[in-house]
Amino acid sequence: MNWTDERVERLTKLWAEGLSASQIAAQLGGVSRNAVIGKVHRLNLPGRAKAGGATSATPRPAAKRVASSAPRPQSNFAARPQTRTVQRPVGATMVREEMEMDDAQEVAVYKPAGNIVVPINRKLALTELTERTCKWPMGDPLKDDFHFCGAESPDNSPYCKYHGRMAYQPVNERRNKAVARAS
DNA sequence: CCCTGATTCGC
């Protein structure tokens, strides 16, 4: 994944908006939060102000280098095999989806959901979303890379790690549970 | 433990 002008632009914008490095990494996709932070520094973007106390320049620890036969995994997106796929005509449903997303954003809570572990952005397309997948839109709607977060609640909690109380559509929770019991 | 940003340095 290379830093195209377009990606750098998005990075700069999101950083300015105050998103954390990991959030930005999730939005951009294909990069780690370390990559984002590294890029931020290389771009000489202003760092995060520290509240109150003069905290300041971390000394310099001198990181150890591991000899490295470098088993470095990457590919942060779990494979996209979507099990449940909801049948929704894309065209007409678009309006509905957007309304739901707006609703979700109104009550969005920008904080991690306690102990709840939610899989990271799976880059789902609209037709791959289910009642319990995060419908937070990502990317440029006019471009091919547009997708949705797609994080799925593993335990019926209505939170996405990065997008707060998202469009899990609690209305359908009962039905989902019923389906789960039946299978 | 979770997370955050900062830094170093092999690649």
Added chain:
DNA sequence: GCGAATCAGG
């Protein structure tokens, strides 16, 4: 230039 590994801190 890139970013994993690491550190320091909340």
